Each structure stands twice: as structure tokens, then as C-alpha cells.
Amino acid sequence: MAIAADPVRAETARRRGWYKRNEISLTPWLFLLPGILFFAVYVIIPIFQSVWISFHEWDGLGEKQWVGTDNYERLLGIDGTRWVEGEPVVVGTNPETGAEIVQIPMVLETELNPETGEEEVVIVERNMDRKFEISFWNNVKWLILYLLAMPAGLFIALFLNQTVAGIRLYKSLFFFPFVLSQVVVGLVFSWFYLPREGLLNGLLGVFGLGPLNILGDPTLATYGIIAAGLWPQTAYCMILYLTGLNAVDPEQVEAARLDGAKGWRMLWYVILPQLRPATFIAFVVTIIGALRSFDLISVMTNGGPFGSTRVLSFYMFEESLSEFGFRMGYGAAIAVVLFFIMLGFICYFLYSMWRDEKGAR
């Protein structure tokens, strides 16, 4: 016997015996270990930490102070008190420049009661944090308008789904805004919108319109930014639909043609049902993209004018790392609200994928 004759191999076989016997059940966990470790430390655990922090007041350096649901009450304005920026406090000096580091704490708004002569906390009826309210409704606008990327992408995909000379280059060039970073897209569009130097107003001028200062106008600025975001997003949806169209069953199309279906009816009853997987992915990435909008706002308006373009993700960042002291507890509370909005969608996505997994077995 070869094995018995080879003492070294026999020895290793004995030592590796336990592992060998359990190899199939152990291997996946060994392969998963590094990935899960990284993912847990940087993604899963921080979600719970954020929830924990949102019940505290914390400047990111000192001790966390437990404040219960105060941050949420302040966000939603439940207890009727109103928070305003208080007196600036000098917390130290910058060792390099010698300049004072000033923090502006948030305090309850008070007013002098003329009868008792004492400062009393102001109680009002409707007092949801204004910035939060604006941010939330801007998020809703983003969600709804961003979905336009899907029909727009489908439209361009249908337009480009031909076989003529050079069509591949056209497809790539239509797609390539998606490859640009959002920062660059933001810059490109903020220059495009410039009242004087911008090409948009140059073109409007030709038709005797304008000039429009889109990013300077509180009523238009958010729509201007969403339009900029739609540019790469439409390109993404387009490429998804082009791939989907490629896989459409030609026999079904021919059969439908013989039955006299064409144009819109063909698209609606024959093509779109076959594009379902592409539509699902386009929906997922568009929703995620809408709720992740941060770069464009930061680059194009920095939340302005007059705070009209803030969304939750931006407002959270602003509060947590603001110039006037880090309000991380409050920021975390905003992030938790955003997380729960997203969680609704995530559950839907996962449910759809789970259904497909079941069907695949």
C-alpha cells in the first residue's frame, strides 16, 4: 500500500484528518471570513452605532451625552419647543494659526415673559425643523423626478437600437456621461447654467428668452440639480435597456407583427414585459441614486440658495461636520431617518430577489 509505506503522508493525513472530514462544511466559512469581517466592521456594525449615537449629544471628541429621543423630537418638532443657534462659545485656539475655534451650540428658544419677568421656553404649534422639512420634501422631489431617467433611457435605447454604420460609437458616446464623476457632472452643469457665461442662457438668448439664473433661484435650483443628475442616470438606464432589447425574443416580435401589433401596442404588450429584468435593475439603481444625491448638491449649490436645495444626506453631513462644531448626535438622527426611508425600498428589492431565487430552484 502506497500510503502505509509513506510515513510522512500518513502522518499528514492523520493530522489533517479532522479538517479533511469537515472540509465541505468548513471551507465556505473560511472563504467568507475576511469578507464578512471587513463588511461587519465597516458597514453592519456602524449602522447600529449610528442609531445608538442618535440618542446622544456628541461633538465627536468628548463624552457622549445621553439625551434620549431629544434629537428626534427636535427634528420632528414633537414637544413644541424650538431650537435656535445660541451664543458662540470659544472652545479653544487653533495651534497653527492661533485663531479662536468657535462653536455655536443649539439652545431652546426662550422669550421674556412680561408678567413674571422670567425667560420662558417658547412653545409653538408647528415647529418641525425647517431645514429638515425642506430636505425631506426635496428628497421626495428627487425620488419622483429621478424616475424620469427610466422612460428617457428607454426612449434613447429604442432610438439607438439599430444596425447602421458607426452605431456602436454612438452608443458609447451616449453612455459615457455615466462614467464621469458626479463632481465633474456638477461642475459641467453649473457652468452650463451660468447666467452670463453659460451655454444654456446663450441658447435661450437666441430665442429671445432668459437669462435664467437657475442655481441662484430658490424655486428652480433643485430642479436644475436634478436635471444634471438625470443626465448620467438616463445614460445608465439606456445601457440597461439596450442590453435588454438585445435579448428580446425575435420570434415573439415576428409573431406579434403577423398579428398586426405595432408601435405603442407592440412596445407595451410584447417588448416591455420582456424587458422586466432590465426595468427592475433600472428602478433599483435609480432609487438608490436619488437617495444618495449628495455630490451634485455639494458641488453645484452647497445647499443654497437660502438652503433651498438641501436633501437629507446633505443636511446630515452639514450638521455632523458643520463649521460651528460637530453635532454628530443630531446628524446621526437625520441619517437614521434617511436609512428608514431607504430600508423600505431595500426590503422591496430583497423581496423581489428572494422570489427570483425561489423560482430558480
Place this chain on the structure above:
Amino acid sequence: MFPTPIQKRSRAAQISYQSLLPVALILWLLPLIAVALFSIKPDADFTTGNYWGWPSSFELFNNYGRVFFESDMPRYLLNSVLITVPTVIGAVALSSMTGFALGVYRFKGNLLIFFMFIAGNFVPFQILMVPVRDLTVNMNLYDTKTGLVLFHIAFQTGFCTLFMRNFIRALPFPLIEAARVEGVAEWRIFLFVVLPLMKPALAALAVLIFTFIWNDYFWAIVLTQGPDSQPVTAGITSFNAQYRAAYHLMSAGSIVAALPPVLIFFLMQRHFIAGLTLGAVK
């Protein structure tokens, strides 16, 4: 094929389609064309108000030269490379392992772990921001490229696992079983049977992750500051502060910042699109 191939339509339809294509493309890329035009104009054109006319002189080399030799741009570009490349390697390595584990083995909790990766990949960045920043500060990695790379690897593992697992699922399973019957160790099956078959997926993922990480802005400004470690997306804002209202230089700067992923895309288009559209077809 839908819509009806243009070849089967009338001559007039064909001609109008062929002429509509370039017009549509120019309209689509108009904001970008404007920036490209800005970037080769001389300073004088902006003071005289010649924004959209023919450039009074072509300053391509001058403008781009100043971006490369008179600003921190090369440093930011180098930082971006030093952040992006290790992240690509790390995320692809980790996720080919997790993807292998989840795609090949049946065990309790398989689907649960898989869904955890997907769900984590979808969460808003802001819910991670405060703890991740805190963790990075505590590890003494704030304002270092390493800190940024570690986070990116971890976060991208979510998406990459989804990708790899689905790809491995589609591989012919009998191949793995045959190797098992031969007595090949599991880790050798991974290295010598599965990994070679995963080459297209590895290429597609590498290209995608490169683009995602290169274009990241949020984490760059949360975890780094200053030209020592900031990537070019964050650096471009300080570049623009340096050349405030010098549109010809700012345009040239942003084109330089955007170029690497654009090049990668055009060079590796097939992989890029294969990666992006995974799952768009059943």
C-alpha cells in the same frame, strides 16, 4: 428586433435617421462640449465676453500645461491612483472568495449572508459616516490613503459579492463535482478550477470598481483633507478655489480629473458594460 430595423423602412426614413443621429448626440453632449471648448480658450476671451464664439487663439497646451505644472493636480491624480488600485485589488480578492463560498456551497445561512451583503450595499452613506469616521480617527488613519482604502474595500465587497456569486452560480457545476471526485482539495478547486473561469467577471468588476472609486467624493471629504491624501474629486474643489472664475483653467482641470475612468471605459468597454448590465437579461 424592435423597433423595426431602419433598413426595412423607406429611403427617406433612413436618411432622416442617419442625419438625426449626430444632431441628437451633439445635443446630448452639449454641456460637455461647452466645457471642452472652454478648456482650449485663452483668458482674454472671457474678459471680452467671447464665451461661445470661435476661440481667439488655441491655448490647449498652455491651459493643460498650467493644470499639470502649476497646481497640485498631479498630486491629487497620484493620490487617486494610490487609493483606487489597492481598493480594486482588495475588493476583487475578497469578493471572489465570498462569491465562491456563497455560489458553490449549500449551507445554513447562505442566503441570509448573501442578502446581508446586498442590503449593506444599498444603505445610505450617511448612516455609516459618523461611526466610520470615528473608527478611522481612532485607528490613526484619518487623512491617510490607507483609511480610505480600507473603507472602500469593505463597502465595495457588498456589490462585488453580489456580482461574483451570481457569476459563479452560472458556471457549470459538474466541473467542480468532477474535481471533488478526483480528490482535489477545496481551496485548490477555487484556485485552479473556478478562478480561471472567473476571468471575465474579474475584469468586469475591476473596471467597474475602478470607476466607482475614482469618482467617489463623499468619503474623500469625510475621511481626508488636504493634498497629502485627497483624491482628485476632492482636490478639484480646492483647485477651483485657487483659480476662481478662471473658467478656462477650471474646465481643463475637470477634464483632466474625469479622464482616467473615461479612458478605462473606452478601452475596456465590453467588460464595463457586461459588468454594469449583469442581471438585465434573464
